[in-house]
Amino acid sequence: MTGAHVLTTNPAGPASATDGVADPRLDTTHGPILYLEDITVSFDGFRALNQLTLYINDGELRCIIGPNGAGKTTMMDVITGKTRPDRGTAFFGQIIDLLELDEPAIAQAGIGRKFQKPSVFEELSVFENLELAMRTDKRTWPTLFAKLNGQQRDDIEDVLHTIGLPEQRRQRAGSLSHGQKQWLEIGMLLMQRPKLLLVDEPVAGMTHQETERTAELLLSLAGKHSVVVVEHDMEFVRSIARKVTVLHEGSVLTEGSMDEVQQDQRVIEVYLGA
Numbered sequence: 001m002t003g004a005h006v007l008t009t010n011p012a013g014p015a016s017a018t019d020g021v022a023d024p025r026l027d028t029t030h031g032p033i034l035y036l037e038d039i040t041v042s043f044d045g046f047r048a049l050n051q052l053t054l055y056i057n058d059g060e061l062r063c064i065i066g067p068n069g070a071g072k073t074t075m076m077d078v079i080t081g082k083t084r085p086d087r088g089t090a091f092f093g094q095i096i097d098l099l100e101l102d103e104p105a106i107a108q109a110g111i112g113r114k115f116q117k118p119s120v121f122e123e124l125s126v127f128e129n130l131e132l133a134m135r136t137d138k139r140t141w142p143t144l145f146a147k148l149n150g151q152q153r154d155d156i157e158d159v160l161h162t163i164g165l166p167e168q169r170r171q172r173a174g175s176l177s178h179g180q181k182q183w184l185e186i187g188m189l190l191m192q193r194p195k196l197l198l199v200d201e202p203v204a205g206m207t208h209q210e211t212e213r214t215a216e217l218l219l220s221l222a223g224k225h226s227v228v229v230v231e232h233d234m235e236f237v238r239s240i241a242r243k244v245t246v247l248h249e250g251s252v253l254t255e256g257s258m259d260e261v262q263q264d265q266r267v268i269e270v271y272l273g274a
């Protein structure tokens, strides 16, 4: 690790927590921020991913759909270092080889992952949860127990507004609704300043209104961040989708606009057969 990892601010200029402050080696000048090529993952001979090739552009919001068992979560496991592929390559930008990094190093390089189950600290307030998330960011210095400086307070305030919980800042996280907890967890991820956010089934269990607000939140993150969303709720996907990738049996079946993929005969067959 280089000394750049403990900088509090982006060497390129003043940073806000909602901007990405990534590994200085992150090079997206060719467009993509994520390159997955020919990735195969086998579990006891069964190919959960089968020569998967997928590119995500810097700043884009990509939706990934596909029937149960298509390999969507396994793909996220590969990107975050939880699962090692049998073969293939995975790069974060041009230079950073994800297959050479372990899970903490990948998180530190600027890839954040939101799991389905919220894991907020129920006894702490909303604000304290965000503060804690910031302090576990190795790039923030000094860390635990130091008084927050103005910039850090501003960063937390920015995230509180981004996730729509400024009025709940003093509320105990355990008392939030399911949807609010999910937004708080997205906020905790944002405190780590990821460049790429992976979100697996964000609206499962949410009310209709919470689902709509989640759509707005994810849309607001695109541009500053690249966001990959896996979701089964097609109405939700339609409301946020630009480009949709359909996974099936561990490979990309097709990619395109929501209308294009929904009219694709192969996609219809895969879903009817699922």
Ligand SMILES: Nc1ncnc2c1ncn2[C@@H]1O[C@H](COP(=O)(O)OP(=O)(O)OP(=O)(O)O)[C@@H](O)[C@H]1O
Pocket (backbone or CB within 6 Å): 043, 047, 048, 066, 067, 068, 069, 070, 071, 072, 073, 074, 075
């Ligand atoms: N650790 C594991 N050991 C064995 N098989 C696994 C493991 N993880 C995933 N699989 C299998 O790999 C396939 C792909 O699973 P994955 O969880 O990636 O699918 P998914 O697209 O996320 O499905 P869902 O929409 O149901 O979440 C499935 O058949 C699953 O049973």
Ligand SMILES: [Mg+2]
Pocket (backbone or CB within 6 Å): 072, 073, 074
């Ligand atoms: Mg899954």
